[in-house]
Structure formats: structure tokens, C-alpha cells
Amino acid sequence: MSLQPTDGPEIEQGQRGRRDRLGDAAFDYYMPLELVRGEGVYLFDSAGQRYLDMYNNLPSVGHGHPEVVSAIAAQSATLNTNSRYLNKTMEAYAARLLRLFPAPLGNLVMTCSGSEANDLALRIACAATGRKGIIVTAGACHGSTAAAIEVSPGLRERLPAHVRAIPAPDQRLAGQTALGSWFAARVYEQVQALREAGFGLAALVVDSAFAADGVFTDPPGFLAEAVGVVRTAGGLFIADEVMAGFGRTGALWGFSRHGVVPDLVTLGKPMGNGYPTGGVVAQDQHLACLEDAVFHFNPSGGTSVAAAAGMAVLDVIENKNLVRNSVRVGQALRKGLRRLAKSFPQIAAVRGAGLLTGVDLVARASGAPDAEMSRRAVNALRQNFILAGTAGPRRHALQFRPPLTFAADHVAQFLDIFARVLATLGQAG
Amino acid sequence: MSLQPTDGPEIEQGQRGRRDRLGDAAFDYYMPLELVRGEGVYLFDSAGQRYLDMYNNLPSVGHGHPEVVSAIAAQSATLNTNSRYLNKTMEAYAARLLRLFPAPLGNLVMTCSGSEANDLALRIACAATGRKGIIVTAGACHGSTAAAIEVSPGLRERLPAHVRAIPAPDQRLAGQTALGSWFAARVYEQVQALREAGFGLAALVVDSAFAADGVFTDPPGFLAEAVGVVRTAGGLFIADEVMAGFGRTGALWGFSRHGVVPDLVTLGKPMGNGYPTGGVVAQDQHLACLEDAVFHFNPSGGTSVAAAAGMAVLDVIENKNLVRNSVRVGQALRKGLRRLAKSFPQIAAVRGAGLLTGVDLVARASGAPDAEMSRRAVNALRQNFILAGTAGPRRHALQFRPPLTFAADHVAQFLDIFARVLATLGQAG
Numbered sequence: 001m002s003l004q005p006t007d008g009p010e011i012e013q014g015q016r017g018r019r020d021r022l023g024d025a026a027f028d029y030y031m032p033l034e035l036v037r038g039e040g041v042y043l044f045d046s047a048g049q050r051y052l053d054m055y056n057n058l059p060s061v062g063h064g065h066p067e068v069v070s071a072i073a074a075q076s077a078t079l080n081t082n083s084r085y086l087n088k089t090m091e092a093y094a095a096r097l098l099r100l101f102p103a104p105l106g107n108l109v110m111t112c113s114g115s116e117a118n119d120l121a122l123r124i125a126c127a128a129t130g131r132k133g134i135i136v137t138a139g140a141c142h143g144s145t146a147a148a149i150e151v152s153p154g155l156r157e158r159l160p161a162h163v164r165a166i167p168a169p170d171q172r173l174a175g176q177t178a179l180g181s182w183f184a185a186r187v188y189e190q191v192q193a194l195r196e197a198g199f200g201l202a203a204l205v206v207d208s209a210f211a212a213d214g215v216f217t218d219p220p221g222f223l224a225e226a227v228g229v230v231r232t233a234g235g236l237f238i239a240d241e242v243m244a245g246f247g248r249t250g251a252l253w254g255f256s257r258h259g260v261v262p263d264l265v266t267l268g269k270p271m272g273n274g275y276p277t278g279g280v281v282a283q284d285q286h287l288a289c290l291e292d293a294v295f296h297f298n299p300s301g302g303t304s305v306a307a308a309a310g311m312a313v314l315d316v317i318e319n320k321n322l323v324r325n326s327v328r329v330g331q332a333l334r335k336g337l338r339r340l341a342k343s344f345p346q347i348a349a350v351r352g353a354g355l356l357t358g359v360d361l362v363a364r365a366s367g368a369p370d371a372e373m374s375r376r377a378v379n380a381l382r383q384n385f386i387l388a389g390t391a392g393p394r395r396h397a398l399q400f401r402p403p404l405t406f407a408a409d410h411v412a413q414f415l416d417i418f419a420r421v422l423a424t425l426g427q428a429g
Numbered sequence: 430m431s432l433q434p435t436d437g438p439e440i441e442q443g444q445r446g447r448r449d450r451l452g453d454a455a456f457d458y459y460m461p462l463e464l465v466r467g468e469g470v471y472l473f474d475s476a477g478q479r480y481l482d483m484y485n486n487l488p489s490v491g492h493g494h495p496e497v498v499s500a501i502a503a504q505s506a507t508l509n510t511n512s513r514y515l516n517k518t519m520e521a522y523a524a525r526l527l528r529l530f531p532a533p534l535g536n537l538v539m540t541c542s543g544s545e546a547n548d549l550a551l552r553i554a555c556a557a558t559g560r561k562g563i564i565v566t567a568g569a570c571h572g573s574t575a576a577a578i579e580v581s582p583g584l585r586e587r588l589p590a591h592v593r594a595i596p597a598p599d600q601r602l603a604g605q606t607a608l609g610s611w612f613a614a615r616v617y618e619q620v621q622a623l624r625e626a627g628f629g630l631a632a633l634v635v636d637s638a639f640a641a642d643g644v645f646t647d648p649p650g651f652l653a654e655a656v657g658v659v660r661t662a663g664g665l666f667i668a669d670e671v672m673a674g675f676g677r678t679g680a681l682w683g684f685s686r687h688g689v690v691p692d693l694v695t696l697g698k699p700m701g702n703g704y705p706t707g708g709v710v711a712q713d714q715h716l717a718c719l720e721d722a723v724f725h726f727n728p729s730g731g732t733s734v735a736a737a738a739g740m741a742v743l744d745v746i747e748n749k750n751l752v753r754n755s756v757r758v759g760q761a762l763r764k765g766l767r768r769l770a771k772s773f774p775q776i777a778a779v780r781g782a783g784l785l786t787g788v789d790l791v792a793r794a795s796g797a798p799d800a801e802m803s804r805r806a807v808n809a810l811r812q813n814f815i816l817a818g819t820a821g822p823r824r825h826a827l828q829f830r831p832p833l834t835f836a837a838d839h840v841a842q843f844l845d846i847f848a849r850v851l852a853t854l855g856q857a858g
Binding site: 085306 | 464467475487488493497501506507509510517541542551552576704705732
């Protein structure tokens with residue numbers, strides 16, 4: 001997370017002016033880049049340079065997708081209203097989206113963001129269980145509202161007493177134990193601790209792809225035992241699908257790879273290809289508490305424009321077989337990365353599913369996780385016109401999450417450049 | 430707040446289907462109405478019937494405003510990215526918006542909604558003061574996140590111990606005392622109570638037009654003494670301009686009518702004419718704490734599309750002189766309502782500024798506030814194709830907040846129908 005502009009004076013000046021007006025809050029978390037246009041898997045800077053985007057997951061069907069843009073434009077011109085009124089666009093979208101979830105997930109409450117969705121889901125879980133305790137993973141980021149930050153160890157150093165962090169489901173930590181059993185045991189320890197502290201368990205909340213933890217997707221099914229522990233303890237399982245949802249992991253939903261049905265599912269902006277939207281998909285029994293215990297109405301959470309954007313996104317995903325593309329191209333990407341790993345020992349691990357991939361980089365000498373090397377790799381990729389990011393509590397992993405339209409030739413383009421970047425890093429290390 | 434559908438079986442069925450899919454959460458809070466189109470000050474239902482919209486404040490420059498729609502469409506097609514990158518559209522919007530605020534309000538952090546803005550402002554206030562206590566008015570609604578609901582007595586029955594409610598600034602409660610002094614005294618009582626309880630004062634948060642309390646806008650300047658009390662106590666003054674901002678009260682910002690400069694200002698969706706956006710405008714000194722103490726980054730809070738929408742809204746407000754229109758047409762509306770009050774004693778009070786108006790309805794016999802009559806008035810207006818709402822902790826006030834393009838002929842159209850509605854209500858009462 002470099003706060004040092006490494007570009008020329010012009011960009012530096014832009015950065016300073018921006019810092020003044022937008023506040024430090026808006027400061028880039030990696031090297032400053034002035035963008036002017038996006039199209040499909042590409043972003044373009046002010047000098048006309050093209051960047052291959054393997055980082056921005058919100059425009060999940062591609063930057064400026066014409067069908068989604070048309071839907072937003074047409075619906076904005078026709079009617080932008082909210083759930084205060086009946087509206088066929090919203091009804092049709094809710095019905096179509098909910099058909100994509102297993103029973104008994106039969107209700108949708110729309111919000112403006114994934115943060116608002118997690119904020120609401122936490123309230124539903126507390127109201128439904130009458131308890132306060134929340135379990136999350138150590139690197140998790142569940143959003144930017146006060147309540148969402150409380151359950152985001154990746155965003156704050158100390159957690160409130162009712163929030164407990166467990167390690168990411170990493171087989172290296174589990175050793176010889178089956179990952180599912182090991183992870184369930186970590187959940188159970190915190191269920192006990194929350195009981196002893198008087199909070200009890202309201203919910204286990206996880207990004208079903210553990211992206212912010214560094215991407216932990218395998219083996220499929222490993223989550224089931226932990227979910228069983230949660231249910232036995234009377235808690236709810238909240239699947240945060242803000243990252244994993246809408247085909248990112250090669251399944252429509254990350255939780256479905258694990259053969260579990262969550263109590264609550266939260267969705268974020270990939271739902272509208274970046275149009276500000278989100279939602280909570282809930283089982284009847286849990287939503288029943290809403291009217292009594294939890295205020296929920298957001299006067300433009302669910303709007304007809306968000307629904308139109310959402311509908312267009314589902315059309316594109318279905319018509320272009322993007323879930324299948326996510327599987328196929330993601331496999332090719334990881335296959336290529338594993339091939340590189342044979343030549344570059346800095347690559348200690350390649351993980352992922354669909355078009356979400358994590359790569360651990362380690363120091364060649366010590367074999368220890370190397371956050372500095374990851375940072376340098378991201379910056380070197382960017383110098384070579386590829387956008388990537390880092391993840392994990394120590395940010396030692398590289399994370400790749402390109403638009404779902406990513407294709408074989410983009411993989412080839414990336415692998416070629418990444419090999420050169422690794423060679424340079426190797427020399428520097 | 431009727432939950433009983435009063436229309437025919439077709440709408441009732443639509444409502445039930447919707448309840449099933451969208452959850453009870455989305456249930457209309459007044460009579461069901463299926464909308465298909467919006468244009469300027471009008472909404473159209475599925476039967477082609479036209480409604481004069483005097484309620485939906487989010488599309489503040491009018492439903493489907495072509496300039497705003499074009500800006501959203503063009504920017505969505507070009508680039509929808511966030512504050513992670515430099516982008517001239519966002520920079521230009523931030524610079525332009527901040528020129529509309531008095532010094533030292535010189536920073537903008539964008540969010541996806543007014544709820545997220547208030548959620549963030551509360552965190553900034555607590556971090557900046559090192560205290561927890563918040564003072565709000567009894568009918569206030571500051572949003573739908575967990576933290577925003579905590580400070581919204583209008584949305585929940587019991588407040589947490591660190592949140593204290595004071596009565597709305599209603600001259601009838603103040604009696605012979607000057608409203609400003611009376612209101613400041615109520616603030617001071619709670620400052621003391623918060624000190625004694627060990628919380629201290631972090632902030633006074635008010636909608637500067639007190640819309641949800643029933644609309645209390647006069648006399649201009651009455652807020653200043655309360656703000657002085659807050660500052661003396663070391664607290665921050667947060668002006669929630671989600672309702673009052675962008676010309677609603679006949680000034681660009683509600684706080685400016687009171688001659689005060691807030692520490693933090695929160696903005697909501699009128700900023701983008703209903704495009705999901707919001708923001709916190711802050712003084713440097715308070716924002717300085719952000720980087721250390723408060724997590725703030727929202728990966729699509731400030732987007733180039735939100736900025737483009739916001740820029741178009743400012744263009745329309747300026748080019749069409751909508752702030753002046755808000756003053757002039759609002760005055761005509763209240764003048765007409767006061768004329769009606771002479772014939773209809775149910776109208777006990779007419780308050781407001783610009784295009785925000787509150788009307789108290791009372792029972793003819795007792796002279797007591799009559800929530801049931803307000804409910805019936807809103808429904809009767811709707812039967813006569815005018816959309817209005819209720820406000821106040823007891824919802825006994827009618828609230829009118831039409832698009833800022835509302836014109837003299839719309840006022841005449843409304844007054845004519847409202848006179849007939851009042852005649853009917855008089856007979857029934």
C-alpha cells in the first residue's frame with residue numbers, strides 16, 4: 001500500500017490537488033493512475049495508454065458494458081423510483097434473482113452497497129437469534145459502515161469484544177488435519193468463547209471465497225462442517241457474496257461450491273456491474289424479525305434503475321456463458337501461474353476458483369511471505385500496464401479478479417509479462 | 430402509515446406477490462401504487478394516470494431529467510471507476526461542489542447514500558472529539574445503517590444511552606421564549622446529561638430543516654445559539670443536508686439560513702437526482718483524524734458516474750435558477766395554504782421554506798393533532814392524483830417536498846384539489 005507517488009511531477013501535482021479537495025480519505029492505495037476510459041477488460045489512462053484490468057471486480061461483466069449501460073440509461077430516463085411504490089422492473093428482477101438461489105432463500109431486500117447489505121444482515125442475525133456474537137476470519141473486509149467495519153479485522157486493528165476472528169482456512173495452518181474439520185474447530189472455539197463472554201453466537205460471516213484473506217477456495221465443501229457447528233450453536237451463517245457472487249468463482253455463488261445453504265446472503269456492486277446496489281437475500285424465518293426488530297427501509301436501496309442494471313447483468317452472464325468462461329479461463333490462468341512457479345521459486349502457492357486467484361510470494365532466501373515483494377510486483381505489473389492488487393492480513397499475496405469476460409489471450413498476455421516481472425524481482429531480491 | 434391495500438384485487442395481488450419476493454421490508458408505507466414512468470414533477474401509473482409528485486425529494490430537479498440522465502449514460506459508457514484512481518470528473522466535481530460551501534469546509538468524502546454519509550460523519554465526530562454522546566431531535570431520521578438508526582428516534586422506540594433526543598424547535602413548545610434560546614437550552618440540558626453519564630458530547634446532529642420532525646425552518650438563525658452551546662462544550666455540529674441541501678429550502682444549504690458553519694455536512698441522493706450517492710463535507714481539522722482512527726474507503730462511494738450525475742444536477746440548479754424558483758414557488762404554495770386555513774380550521778399551522786412545507790392538521794372538535802386525519806388526507810390526495818406524505822413523531826403533519834422545478838400552475842392545481850379534500854375531511858370529521 002504505497003502512499004508515495006512514483007510518477008512524474010504532473011501526477012504528483014494532481015495527487016496533491018486531489019488530496020486537498022477529496023481529503024486524505026480518497027488517497028489512492030497504490031500508485032496514482034489517472035483514468036479516462038474503460039472498455040471490457042481494459043482501462044485507459046490520460047496519455048491513451050491501455051491497461052489490462054485484473055483488479056476491479058465491480059464491473060464484473062466488463063467496463064462500460066453496452067447492454068448494462070443501455071439498461072441504466074433507459075430506466076433512468078423512464079423511472080427511477082424505490083420500493084415505496086410497486087414497480088414491475090423491481091418485481092421482475094427480484095423474482096428472477098431469487099430463482100437463482102436454493103430454497104428457502106426466498107426474499108430480497110435491496111440496498112445501495114455491499115456495506116449496507118452486510119450492515120443489515122448483521123442486524124437481522126442479532127434480531128433473529130437474540131444474540132450479539134459474530135465470528136469472522138482474520139483478514140476479512142465486510143464493508144465500510146460502522147457496523148460492517150466492526151466485523152472487518154482487515155480494516156481495523158482491535159475488534160470489539162463481541163467480534164472474534166479465526167484464521168483463514170489455509171491448509172498450511174491445518175497441517176495434516178482435513179481443512180474442513182480444522183476450520184470448524186476454530187469456529188467452535190470462538191462459539192465457546194462467545195458463550196463464556198455472555199454474547200452467544202449470532203452469526204458466522206464469511207466471504208465464501210476468502211478473497212481478502214488471500215483467496216482460499218479449496219477443497220470445495222470444506223465450509224460445510226463449520227456451518228454445521230454454527231447451526232448447532234443456534235447461530236446464522238451469513239455468506240458475503242459481494243466478492244464471490246455472480247460467477248466470480250466459477251459458480252454463480254461461492255457458497256454453492258461448498259454445498260451449503262446460507263441463512264443470509266449479502267450482495268454488492270457486481271450485481272449492477274458497478275451501479276451502486278447491493279442486497280440481502282434471506283430465508284423467510286429470519287426476515288420475519290425485520291418488521292419488528294430492525295429498521296430496514298432505505299428510500300433508494302431498491303430502485304428501478306438498480307433493478308434494470310441487475311437484470312442486464314444477469315442477461316449478459318447468461319447469454320455470454322460467463323460462469324463457464326470464469327471456470328475455463330480461471331483454470332488456464334492458474335495452470336499458467338503454476339507453470340511459472342516451476343521457474344520462479346518466489347511463487348509459493350497459487351490458489352483460486354473461477355476468475356479469482358491468489359498467489360503467495362515468498363522471499364527466495366528465507367521462504368517467508370514477502371509483502372514488500374508483492375507490493376513491488378503490483379507496481380511492476382502496473383508499469384507494464386497490468387492492474388493487480390494484494391491481499392491477506394499481511395498483504396503478501398497477489399490477487400487477480402478480472403472481469404468475467406477475461407479470455408485466453410488476456411491470460412497469455414498477462415503470463416508473458418508476469419514472467420518478466422518475476423525475473424526482475426528475482427534479480428532485485 | 431397504512432399497511433392495508435385499499436385498491437382493487439389486481440393491485441392487492443401485486444402487493445402480495447411482491448411481499449413474498451421482496452420481503453415485508455419492501456412493503457409500501459402508504460397505499461400501493463404501481464408506477465411505470467416519471468417526467469418532471471409527474472409520475473405515471475400502469476393505467477396511464479398522471480400524478481403530481483409533491484413527495485419524492487430524491488429526484489430533486491425532476492423525474493428523468495434529460496441532462497442528468499445523459500450525464501449518467503455518457504459517463505457509465507465511458508468510465509465508472511472510484512477514488513482508488515485519479516479521475517478528472519471526480520476532481521472537477523469535488524472542486525465545484527466545495528466552492529459552494531463556506532470555508533473552512535474544504536473536503537469531500539463521497540459515499541453511496543445519505544445513510545452511509547451520516548454513518549461516516551458520526552464516526553468522524555467520535556474520533557475527532559474522543560467522545561460518544563450524540564444529540565438529535567425527537568422525530569429525526571438520519572438513515573438506515575445500524576449507526577444511523579441509533580441516532581434516528583423517528584425510526585426506533587428506544588435510544589441507546591449515548592444518544593439523547595430533544596424536542597423539535599417548535600415555537601408552540603417554546604411559548605414566550607425566543608425559539609433559539611429555548612432550543613439551545615434543550616441542547617444544553619442534554620450536554621450536561623451526557624457529561625454526567627460519562628459519554629461527553631461528540632456532536633449535535635440535525636436535519637437543518639427538521640423535516641422528519643414536521644418541518645421547522647423559522648425564524649432563520651434560530652439554530653445559531655444551539656451551535657454555540659455545542660462548540661462551547663467541545664462538540665461538533667453536523668448538518669444533515671440530505672433533505673435540506675441542494676436548494677430544497679430556498680437556500681443552497683439549510684444551515685446557511687441559520688448563519689452557521691457546520692463542522693461536518695452530510696449529503697444524500699438529491700446530489701445525483703436519485704443516482705445513489707452521498708457525501709461528507711468536512712473541515713480539515715476533523716478529517717485529519719480519518720486516516721488514523723476511522724476507516725473510510727468505500728470502493729465505489731465516490732465514482733466518476735456519481736460525480737457526473739452530481740455535476741449535471743449542479744448545472745440544472747444553476748442554469749434554471751432552481752434555488753430562486755424554490756423560494757418563489759414555495760412562498761406561493763404556503764400563501765395559498767394559509768388562505769385555505771382561513772376556511773378550513775383543520776389547518777392549524779403552515780410552516781416551511783423553499784419547496785419544503787409542513788402542514789399541521791388538527792381535529793376540529795378538540796384542536797388536537799390528528800394523525801388519522803393526516804393519513805386520510807394523504808390517501809385522499811392520492812385518490813385525486815397528488816402524492817404527499819406525513820411527518821412528525823406522531824405523523825400528524827403533512828409534508829410536501831416536490832421537485833425544485835415545481836411551478837405556479839402546479840401550486841394552483843394542488844390548492845384546488847386540497848381545498849376539495851379538506852372539505853371532504855371536514856364532513857367526515
